[in-house]
Amino acid sequence: MTQHEDEVRRRQKGRAIVMAALLGGFVVLVYAITIAKMGLAQ
Amino acid sequence: MTTAAINAPATALPADWRDFLALTKPRVMTLVVFTGLAGLLVAPQPIHPVLGFTAILCIALGAGAAAALNMWWESDIDARMKRTRSRPIPAGRMERESALHFGVGLAFFSVILMGVATNWFAAAILAVSILFYVLVYTVWLKRRTPQNIVIGGAAGAFPPLIGWAAVTGDVATLPMLLFALIFLWTPPHFWALSLFVRSDYATAGVPMLPVVAGNRATRVQIMLYALPMAAAAVAPWPLGLAGPLYGLAASALGLAFLALSLAVLMNRATEPAGMRPEKRLFVFSILYLFALFGALVADQWLLA
Numbered sequence A: 001m002t003q004h005e006d007e008v009r010r011r012q013k014g015r016a017i018v019m020a021a022l023l024g025g026f027v028v029l030v031y032a033i034t035i036a037k038m039g040l041a042q
Numbered sequence B: 001m002t003t004a005a006i007n008a009p010a011t012a013l014p015a016d017w018r019d020f021l022a023l024t025k026p027r028v029m030t031l032v033v034f035t036g037l038a039g040l041l042v043a044p045q046p047i048h049p050v051l052g053f054t055a056i057l058c059i060a061l062g063a064g065a066a067a068a069l070n071m072w073w074e075s076d077i078d079a080r081m082k083r084t085r086s087r088p089i090p091a092g093r094m095e096r097e098s099a100l101h102f103g104v105g106l107a108f109f110s111v112i113l114m115g116v117a118t119n120w121f122a123a124a125i126l127a128v129s130i131l132f133y134v135l136v137y138t139v140w141l142k143r144r145t146p147q148n149i150v151i152g153g154a155a156g157a158f159p160p161l162i163g164w165a166a167v168t169g170d171v172a173t174l175p176m177l178l179f180a181l182i183f184l185w186t187p188p189h190f191w192a193l194s195l196f197v198r199s200d201y202a203t204a205g206v207p208m209l210p211v212v213a214g215n216r217a218t219r220v221q222i223m224l225y226a227l228p229m230a231a232a233a234v235a236p237w238p239l240g241l242a243g244p245l246y247g248l249a250a251s252a253l254g255l256a257f258l259a260l261s262l263a264v265l266m267n268r269a270t271e272p273a274g275m276r277p278e279k280r281l282f283v284f285s286i287l288y289l290f291a292l293f294g295a296l297v298a299d300q301w302l303l304a
Helices: A002-041 B003-010 B017-023 B026-041 B049-073 B075-080 B096-117 B120-141 B148-156 B158-168 B173-196 B198-204 B209-234 B244-266 B276-303
Strands: none
Touching: A002 B017, A002 B049, B017 B049, B017 B096, B026 B049, B026 B158, B026 B173, B026 B276, B049 B075, B049 B096, B049 B120, B049 B158, B075 B198, B096 B120, B120 B148, B120 B158, B148 B158, B148 B173, B158 B173, B173 B209, B173 B244, B173 B276, B198 B209, B209 B244, B244 B276
């Protein structure tokens, strides 16, 4: 069932890409929050 | 055609990421984001834009988590209604467990991020609103009482309160009035919809008011909620919490809402084909909430 396996790989890849993008976004957000909080503390 | 028969071939595949997005009910989220943003913007002090953005993001993620858990619990109901049959779980594109894990994970993430970025009081209200929607509304009351929508409305009314609390760390009269407004708005909004999709709820066995008490009683109830709703919407003006721009907008919008509710009250139609007034009220009710919160923000920012 290679067709089935291709579809599984395709979906896994899609999910991995979205997850990577979200994690990247989260890293940027936490960085921005940190900077903002340090600005407020001063 | 059983759900097991539908599920068997499809669930061998991992769910597409778009189906996880669909679990969060993105369209409902827009209203939640908007009212949350309004609560944040009318708070009496500024918030750092990054922290404000994060607060709104957390409100949206919290709403998404609640929606996913709602779909996890209600997949049996959803499978029986035309409107919801194509959702990821009843359509067999995702296993129930996945929705549960996704929803719980997202709920914890949104509450913790809210606490870290703004304050733990806002995070606590966010947690309460998610738990209230999932446990009190979805699990406990939706299938038991025709007043289910009234209780569900309370869950949907939290965002302005959370937005405000994210800025100030407490709650005050104005966000409480906004809470009351959305709480009272939800029943007429949803009952108008349930009048013209009544047959669907009946099939699924959800005790929606028109199913249990009939069209007449539902139309009377719509009017009975519209009156205090319009009053709560105008209240910030005489109380000095909002200016004349908001006061006049709220009055005009409230009168329009009452006029459309009256048209619903007068309607005797029993079939969806004759329910133009109900459809009009439903569409207007969405516009009403957007316009009202838009006017409130415009009012506060122009006065300041």
